Amino acid sequence: MAALDGLPPLRDVIQRHGLDARKALGQNFLLDLNLTQKVARTAGSLEGVTVFEVGPGPGGLTRAILALGAAKVIAVERDARCLPALAEIADHYPGRLEVIEGDALKTDFSALAPQGPVKIIANLPYNVGTQLLVNWLLPMQWPPFWQSLTLMFQKEVGQRIVAQEDDNHYGRLGVLCGWRTQAQMAFDISPQAFTPPPKVTSTVVHLIPKEHPIPCAVEKLEAVTQAAFGQRRKMLRQSLKPIGGEALLLKADIDPQRRAETLSVEEFCRLANAL
Numbered sequence: 496m497a498a499l500d501g502l503p504p505l506r507d508v509i510q511r512h513g514l515d516a517r518k519a520l521g522q523n524f525l526l527d528l529n530l531t532q533k534v535a536r537t538a539g540s541l542e543g544v545t546v547f548e549v550g551p552g553p554g555g556l557t558r559a560i561l562a563l564g565a566a567k568v569i570a571v572e573r574d575a576r577c578l579p580a581l582a583e584i585a586d587h588y589p590g591r592l593e594v595i596e597g598d599a600l601k602t603d604f605s606a607l608a609p610q611g612p613v614k615i616i617a618n619l620p621y622n623v624g625t626q627l628l629v630n631w632l633l634p635m636q637w638p639p640f641w642q643s644l645t646l647m648f649q650k651e652v653g654q655r656i657v658a659q660e661d662d663n664h665y666g667r668l669g670v671l672c673g674w675r676t677q678a679q680m681a682f683d684i685s686p687q688a689f690t691p692p693p694k695v696t697s698t699v700v701h702l703i704p705k706e707h708p709i710p711c712a713v714e715k716l717e718a719v720t721q722a723a724f725g726q727r728r729k730m731l732r733q734s735l736k737p738i739g740g741e742a743l744l745l746k747a748d749i750d751p752q753r754r755a756e757t758l759s760v761e762e763f764c765r766l767a768n769a770l
């Protein structure tokens with residue numbers, strides 16, 4: 496039986512194209528189209544929006560994004576075996592799906608960005624996803640070319656992304672995300688929803704860029720958070736010694752006896768600006 500979008504069920508697609516999941520590519524496919532729609536809906540309205548999708552695989556999330564009305568999807572996939580399955584989706588939605596075979600980590604998304612609103616949606620392997628997220632958060636030019644990021648991660652990474660001070664998960668990633676975005680965990684997805692099931696629960700995270708983040712040089716913020724969280728149990732006067740220690744902390748009006756995980760994003764920015 497065809498799925499609601501008129502395309503064949505994903506299990507059939509996978510079988511027909513011999514898409515046995517490869518661990519090295521972090522392939523855990525979402526085959527339930529209700530669930531992929533729930534993920535896509537987290538990105539808000541897709542009408543008139545160009546979506547960059549990273550790692551479409553057999554296209555479960557791609558189909559949901561297109562069915563929800565995205566003007567166009569530009570999808571970057573590393574595994575050439577997925578291309579014939581994606582070509583069938585492109586035929587079903589003429590002119591609305593462009594697939595680029597390649598490594599997302601080496602793709603310049605800002606150069607591909609068209610005029611008009613862009614949202615990024617992806618279900619990616621953990622390492623690639625975290626690195627891409629950091630790449631999308633670092634550019635000098637802000638606000639960025641994207642309106643929102645809707646990304647699936649293992650839950651522990653999601654917790655680090657949204658963490659604020661006084662939370663065990665708070666660290667460099669939380670400071671970076673909190674500095675430039677409003678980040679929220681949307682919902683969890685259990686391992687059983689994937690084929691094959693991963694070992695851990697996943698979570699969908701939604702990030703919207705802040706229009707006016709606190710002015711601060713990103714390399715200095717990185718230097719401060721790296722030193723502070725490198726020795727997170729120590730007092731800051733100790734952990735920040737290599738970059739100015741107590742004098743730096745006093746210049747930023749921060750008590751040298753505090754520890755990294757008690758500092759707000761605003762205080763980290765103050766430290767970076769004092770550096």
Ligand SMILES: C[S@@+](CC[C@H](N)C(=O)[O-])C[C@H]1O[C@@H](n2cnc3c(N)ncnc32)[C@H](O)[C@@H]1O
Pocket residue numbers: 520521522523524525526549550551552553554555556571572573574577597598599600617618619620623
């Ligand atoms: C977790 S699967 C998700 C597949 C599909 N989006 C879904 O939700 O069922 C991750 C996908 O990312 C692809 N992938 C892995 N590393 C990649 C990279 N560096 N660049 C682009 N795609 C990558 C894999 O081949 C795989 O199709």
